[in-house]
Amino acid sequence: MTLKSRLIGLVTILVLFATMAPSSFAQVQITVIPDVDNGDIVTNNNALASAPGANGSGVLIVGSLIATSPLTATVLRIAYPGPITSLPSGATNCTIGGFSTLSTTAGSGGAFSCGVPNGVPSNDPIRILGQSGVFAGMNAQPLLNTTNQRIEIQLPTVASNSSSGSFRLVGVRINANGLTGAQTVSASLNTTVNDYLLGSPSSGNVINTLNPGIATAAIGLAPGNTTIQTNATFGAGAATIFTNRNIARSAGAFILTEGCASCWRTKSQNGNNGGTLVDNSTQIRLTFNNVPAGVTLTLPGTIQTGTSTNNSSLAGTIGNTSITSSANTSIIDITGTSLTQVETMEIDYSVTLTTTAAVTTAGSITVTATMYPIGTGFDTTTTGNGPGGITLTNLPSEANGFPSFVDLEVGPVTIVNIVPANTTMLMPYAITLAPFDTGLAIANTTADPFGTGSGGATPASGTLTLNFYPTVATGAGTSFQLTTSSTVRPGAGLSSDGTLAAGATWTVLLSQLLTAAGQTGNFTGYVFIQTNFLNAHGTATISDFRTYSLTANVLVLPPPATTPRSGGAGSVESLNN
Numbered sequence: 001m002t003l004k005s006r007l008i009g010l011v012t013i014l015v016l017f018a019t020m021a022p023s024s025f026a027q028v029q030i031t032v033i034p035d036v037d038n039g040d041i042v043t044n045n046n047a048l049a050s051a052p053g054a055n056g057s058g059v060l061i062v063g064s065l066i067a068t069s070p071l072t073a074t075v076l077r078i079a080y081p082g083p084i085t086s087l088p089s090g091a092t093n094c095t096i097g098g099f100s101t102l103s104t105t106a107g108s109g110g111a112f113s114c115g116v117p118n119g120v121p122s123n124d125p126i127r128i129l130g131q132s133g134v135f136a137g138m139n140a141q142p143l144l145n146t147t148n149q150r151i152e153i154q155l156p157t158v159a160s161n162s163s164s165g166s167f168r169l170v171g172v173r174i175n176a177n178g179l180t181g182a183q184t185v186s187a188s189l190n191t192t193v194n195d196y197l198l199g200s201p202s203s204g205n206v207i208n209t210l211n212p213g214i215a216t217a218a219i220g221l222a223p224g225n226t227t228i229q230t231n232a233t234f235g236a237g238a239a240t241i242f243t244n245r246n247i248a249r250s251a252g253a254f255i256l257t258e259g260c261a262s263c264w265r266t267k268s269q270n271g272n273n274g275g276t277l278v279d280n281s282t283q284i285r286l287t288f289n290n291v292p293a294g295v296t297l298t299l300p301g302t303i304q305t306g307t308s309t310n311n312s313s314l315a316g317t318i319g320n321t322s323i324t325s326s327a328n329t330s331i332i333d334i335t336g337t338s339l340t341q342v343e344t345m346e347i348d349y350s351v352t353l354t355t356t357a358a359v360t361t362a363g364s365i366t367v368t369a370t371m372y373p374i375g376t377g378f379d380t381t382t383t384g385n386g387p388g389g390i391t392l393t394n395l396p397s398e399a400n401g402f403p404s405f406v407d408l409e410v411g412p413v414t415i416v417n418i419v420p421a422n423t424t425m426l427m428p429y430a431i432t433l434a435p436f437d438t439g440l441a442i443a444n445t446t447a448d449p450f451g452t453g454s455g456g457a458t459p460a461s462g463t464l465t466l467n468f469y470p471t472v473a474t475g476a477g478t479s480f481q482l483t484t485s486s487t488v489r490p491g492a493g494l495s496s497d498g499t500l501a502a503g504a505t506w507t508v509l510l511s512q513l514l515t516a517a518g519q520t521g522n523f524t525g526y527v528f529i530q531t532n533f534l535n536a537h538g539t540a541t542i543s544d545f546r547t548y549s550l551t552a553n554v555l556v557l558p559p560p561a562t563t564p565r566s567g568g569a570g571s572v573e574s575l576n577n
Contacts, residue, residue: 027068027196028064028071028195028196029197029198030196030199031201032078032201034206035057035060036051036205036208037051037052037206037207038051038339039207039208039211039259040207040263042210042213043213043408044213044403045085045177045403046402046403047210048271049080049185050172050206050272052262052272053265053270056129056130056170058168059168059172059204061135061187062164062166063134063196064164065164068160070160070195071134071156071158073154074155074194075153075154075189076152076155076188077145077188078150078151078187080149081183082174083149083174083394084172084175086120087144088126088127090141092111092112092141093113093114094144094145094146095144096145111141114146114395114396115395118398119398120396124272126151126172127169127171128153128167128170132166133163134163135155135156138154138167139154171273175377175378177406180210182205186202188202211259211260213259213282213284213405214256214369215257215259215342216257217367217368217410218413219236219414219415220254221236221255221304222304222306223307228253230251231251231348231350233251234249238415238417239417241295243419244533245359245360246458246534248559248562249562250350253304253346253348254346254349254367254415255345257342261338261339261340262339264282264337264343265334266281266335266336267280269281269339270282280372280403280404281335283333283334283371283373284371285329285332285369285371286367287370288323288329288330289412290366291328291365292359292418294357295351295352295358295359297350297365298323298352299318299320299323300348301317301318302318304348306344310338311341313338313343314334315335315337316333316335317333318331319332331372332345332347349415361418362561366414366415367411367413368411369409369410370405370408372405373401374404374405374406375404376398377396378395379395379397420532421462421532421533422462422531423530424528424557424558424560425442425528425536425556427555429542431510431524432522432523433523434522435545435546436544437509437542438540439508439510440507440508440510440513440539441505442500442536443506443538444501447502457535458534459503461499462499462500463484464484464506465483466482466483466513467527467528468480468523469525470524480517481517484498484499486498488516490516537554538554539553
C-alpha cells in the first residue's frame with residue numbers, strides 16, 4: 001500500500017471518530033451519594049430517607065466533567081424502595097410514568113399539579129439544594145412520579161458545557177410498611193445519548209435498618225433508678241388492689257425500650273430543614289386496658305429517664321395524666337433524645353379508688369404502646385385527581401399528622417393486679433400420730449385498735465380453705481382439700497356460716513380436720529391455708545398433751561397472684577429475699 005493510500009485511510013478513521021464522539025462518549029458523568037438514616041421505624045408511613053435532623057441532608061448528585069460538549073434534554077430518575085409520602089413544592093410537582101418535556105397536557109407524561117396535599121407539611125418539601133457548576137442554572141423543581149416510586153429531575157441543557165457540579169435532593173420520605181432490612185435508592189437516565197452518562201456509584205443505602213419503634217414494654221425502672229421516682233417507697237413492680245377495695249401497693253412503673261438508636265426523634269430531628277417543621281415527634285400512644293369504673297391511674301406530666309448517662313438526652317411530656325375507664329389513652333411527646341443511644345423511658349403511676357370501685361372480681365389492668373399518630377400515608381379516594389381526570393395512585397396524604405404510623409401495639413403489660421382479698425399461709429409440718437396431734441390457731445386480725453383512717457385494717461370475715469399434702473412411706477401421697485362452711489365447722493371459733501369473724505380466733509386439731517375432710521388414719525405432711533380475708537395470722541402446736549409441746553408461727557406468704565413462688569430473683573422463694 002502506498003503512503004498516500006495509508007494517509008487517506010487514517011484521515012477517514014479520524015473523521016469517523018470525530019463524527020461518533022458526541023454520541024459515543026458522554027461528557028458529564030452522574031454519580032449519587034446518599035446521606036444515610038442509620039435506623040428508622042418499620043411502621044413509619046413517612047420514613048426519612050436521609051440523616052435525621054441534619055439540615056440539607058439527602059441524596060448528593062455529582063456531575064463530573066469528562067470533556068466539553070453540548071448537553072441536551074435528559075431526565076435523572078431517582079427510584080426509592082417504597083411509595084414516596086412527601087411532596088415537592090411548586091405549581092407543577094407530579095408526573096405519571098415519566099416525562100421527557102415539561103408539558104402539562106393531560107396524559108402526555110409531563111408535569112402537572114398534585115393538588116393540595118392533606119396534612120403533608122409544605123415547609124419541609126422535596127426540594128433541590130446547593131446547585132453548583134453545571135447545575136447552577138437548572139430548573140430546581142423535582143417531580144414526584146406517583147406510579148414508579150421515584151423522583152424525576154430535568155438536567156440542564158447547555159450549548160457548550162465545561163463544568164462539573166453537584167446538588168442535593170432533600171426531603172424525600174417513604175412508606176416503610178412492609179419493608180425489611182436496608183433500603184436503597186438507585187439512579188437512572190431516560191437517555192444515554194445526550195452527553196450525560198450514569199457512573200458509579202449509581203445507588204446506595206438511604207436507610208440502614210428498619211426496626212420496631214418500641215422494642216419491648218415491661219414492668220421495671222429506667223437505667224440507674226432503684227425506686228419509683230414519684231414515690232420512693234416502692235421499687236419496681238406492679239400496683240395491687242384487693243377485691244375488698246383495699247390497695248396493697250399504690251404505685252408502679254413500667255418501661256418502654258427504643259427499637260433502635262435513632263427510632264425516637266423530636267420534631268426538629270424529624271426533618272432536614274433546620275427547624276421544627278413537621279407536626280409530630282415520634283410520639284407514643286399508651287392504651288390502658290380493663291380499667292374498672294371507680295379506678296384512677298395518675299401519671300406524671302413527664303417521663304422518667306433514670307440516672308444512666310446513656311439515657312441522659314431522653315425527655316418527653318405525657319398528655320393525659322388521669323387514666324380512667326372512660327379516658328384510657330395518653331400520648332407521649334418526645335422532646336429530647338439521642339440519635340446514637342438506645343434509650344429507655346420509665347412511666348410511673350399511682351392508683352386510687354372510689355368507695356364503690358368495681359374491683360370486687362379478680363382481674364388486671366394492662367397497658368399497650370404503639371407509635372403515634374395512626375394513619376395511612378396516602379390519599380385513598382378513587383376519583384380522578386390528575387390532569388384530565390386521571391386517577392393518581394400513591395398520592396401522599398396524612399390527615400392525622402406527619403409523620404404517622406401503622407398501629408403495632410407492644411404488650412400487654414400487667415400494671416395493676418386485682419387479687420382476691422385473702423391471706424395465704426403455709427404450715428410446713430403437721431402430724432397426727434398417737435399420742436401426738438397438731439393444734440392450729442388462726443386469728444382474723446382485721447379488727448384492730450388503729451382504724452382504717454390511721455392505717456388500720458378494714459374489718460372483714462371469710463371462710464377458710466385448707467389444702468393437705470401428706471407424706472407416705474413411698475413418697476408424696478394424694479393431696480386433699482377442706483373448705484369451711486355452715487356444715488363444715490370443726491374446732492371452735494367459727495360462725496354458724498363457717499366464716500371466721502373479724503376479731504375472732506379459730507382453734508382446731510389436725511385430727512378434727514381430717515375427720516371433717518373424710519380422711520382416716522394418721523397424717524404427716526404440710527398444709528396450705530387460705531383465708532378469704534386479709535391479715536390472718538396463725539400458730540401451730542405439736543403436742544402429746546402430757547410432757548411435750550412445740551409451737552411455731554404459721555408462715556404468711558405474699559399473694560402468689562402478684563408475687564409468684566417461682567420466677568427467678570423476683571420470686572418470693574428466691575434466696576436473695
